[in-house]
Amino acid sequence: MLDNQLYKALNIQSDNELKNVAKILKIPLSTLKYYAERNIFPSEADANKMCEYLGIDILELQLKLGSIDYNLLKKLMNHSKEIRSLIEDEEPQEEKEKKSVDLVFTTDYGKMYKGDCISLMQTMESNSVDLIFADPPFNLDKQYESGYNDKVSEQEYLQWTEQWLLECVRILKDGGAMFVWNLPKWNTYISTTLNRYLEFRHWIAVDIKYRLPIKNRLYPSHYGLLYYIKGSKPNSFNESRLPLEICRHCAGDIHDYGGYKDKLNEKGINLTDVWDDIPPVRHSKYKTRGSNELSLKLLERIISLASNEGDTVFDPFGGSGTTYIASEILKRKWIGIEIGPTEAIKQRFEDIEWQREYIKDLQSNSNVLFTEKIKKKRIANGHWTPETIGKKKEKQQSLKI
Numbered sequence: 416m417l418d419n420q421l422y423k424a425l426n427i428q429s430d431n432e433l434k435n436v437a438k439i440l441k442i443p444l445s446t447l448k449y450y451a452e453r454n455i456f457p458s459e460a461d462a463n464k465m466c467e468y469l470g471i472d473i474l475e476l477q478l479k480l481g482s483i484d485y486n487l488l489k490k491l492m493n494h495s496k497e498i499r500s501l502i503e504d505e506e507p508q509e510e511k512e513k514k515s516v517d518l519v520f521t522t523d524y525g526k527m528y529k530g531d532c533i534s535l536m537q538t539m540e541s542n543s544v545d546l547i548f549a550d551p552p553f554n555l556d557k558q559y560e561s562g563y564n565d566k567v568s569e570q571e572y573l574q575w576t577e578q579w580l581l582e583c584v585r586i587l588k589d590g591g592a593m594f595v596w597n598l599p600k601w602n603t604y605i606s607t608t609l610n611r612y613l614e615f616r617h618w619i620a621v622d623i624k625y626r627l628p629i630k631n632r633l634y635p636s637h638y639g640l641l642y643y644i645k646g647s648k649p650n651s652f653n654e655s656r657l658p659l660e661i662c663r664h665c666a667g668d669i670h671d672y673g674g675y676k677d678k679l680n681e682k683g684i685n686l687t688d689v690w691d692d693i694p695p696v697r698h699s700k701y702k703t704r705g706s707n708e709l710s711l712k713l714l715e716r717i718i719s720l721a722s723n724e725g726d727t728v729f730d731p732f733g734g735s736g737t738t739y740i741a742s743e744i745l746k747r748k749w750i751g752i753e754i755g756p757t758e759a760i761k762q763r764f765e766d767i768e769w770q771r772e773y774i775k776d777l778q779s780n781s782n783v784l785f786t787e788k789i790k791k792k793r794i795a796n797g798h799w800t801p802e803t804i805g806k807k808k809e810k811q812q813s814l815k816i
């Protein structure tokens with residue numbers, strides 16, 4: 416807990432020292448802990464107290480805390496030569512022992528490894544994968560079968576996040592796409608890193624309620640799906656259209672399309688950056704393991720959108736293997752890795768057929784305004800369809816003649 420930039424800056428090494436320093440600085444202990452644990456730069460008054468205590472100025476405090484605004488960044492850039500030489504003089508860090516990764520099984524299209532994703536990526540060539548999808552742990556103190564520690568300090572989580580992100584950036588091909596699934600809070604940091612190397616395309620809000628409402632907060636109801644590409648032009652962008660949203664009971668319209676019905680594209684509605692049709696995986700038939708499994712529908716959409724058959728997909732955080740199953744079915748080569756047990760993923764491949772059917776069904780229900788089933792229900796309930804609108808128009812025109 417005390418391995419933290421602010422504590423280091425204030426030379427705090429124990430809980431007792433922390434209490435003492437808080438007393439000397441006349442900053443409540445809880446506020447000091449808040450700054451440290453949440454990586455928040457202290458308020459002006461508190462920053463001044465710290466500077467006085469340390470005998471430094473604000474600029475040095477900013478540097479010590481790694482809180483670099485544009486003003487300071489400009490100064491650093493202007494002194495790049497001197498700073499570079501200072502860094503050169505530092506002792507080289509001892510290289511950490513490389514963790515091994517093991518190939519556990521292969522399929523027609525994929526290779527599944529067990530181990531640490533960063534170690535695997537370090538063995539992969541630069542510019543070698545077409546699409547990356549990453550759904551990392553969220554540092555929420557969840558229990559993982561791997562025993563993975565999901566509650567580290569924010570600083571540690573963010574450092575680790577930057578490390579795997581940079582490896583992903585390196586192995587992504589020019590024109591390749593990278594998607595990251597996370598809580599909006601972590602996505603704000605992830606974007607700060609990715610914006611430096613990749614081209615931002617979208618922050619897709621995927622409407623899934625994942626917690627109970629929290630007092631004094633808005634009800635969190637979306638995950639952020641970040642979508643970036645390497646370079647300015649995507650290699651693949653296969654946009655598919657969605658059916659019109661209709662009433663679940665009577666299959667009638669939810670919105671009033673007035674005189675615009677005949678202008679609606681018969682292939683369906685444009686995909687937007689708000690996805691509210693992705694189900695949480697709850698049904699036991701569709702759920703293959705613990706609580707972190709994502710919907711195949713989500714992965715089918717991402718992989719179909721941003722890659723083509725024969726492309727290579729990489730997902731550094733295997734979980735139950737949703738990305739790998741979807742890639743296999745969609746005929747993409749894939750590379751998978753999971754630090755925890757991989758038996759459930761293997762089992763999922765042995766049971767791939769119903770998942771193939773599920774994806775086939777999804778695909779037959781896209782790029783149409785109404786599915787055949789819905790069309791029948793609409794006709795039975797007296798609602799319009801593209802065909803009835805076409806007939807009405809023809810009739811009006813013949814009356815005009």
Ligand SMILES: C[S@@+](CC[C@H](N)C(=O)[O-])C[C@H]1O[C@@H](n2cnc3c(N)ncnc32)[C@H](O)[C@@H]1O
Nearest residue numbers: 531532550707708709732734735736737754755
């Ligand atoms: C949120 S889950 C991914 C769920 C997955 N998207 C799915 O649909 O099943 C994150 C997974 O990453 C694994 N993990 C954590 N750290 C890892 C690492 N360094 N390398 C590889 N896998 C890791 C965890 O064990 C966990 O299974």
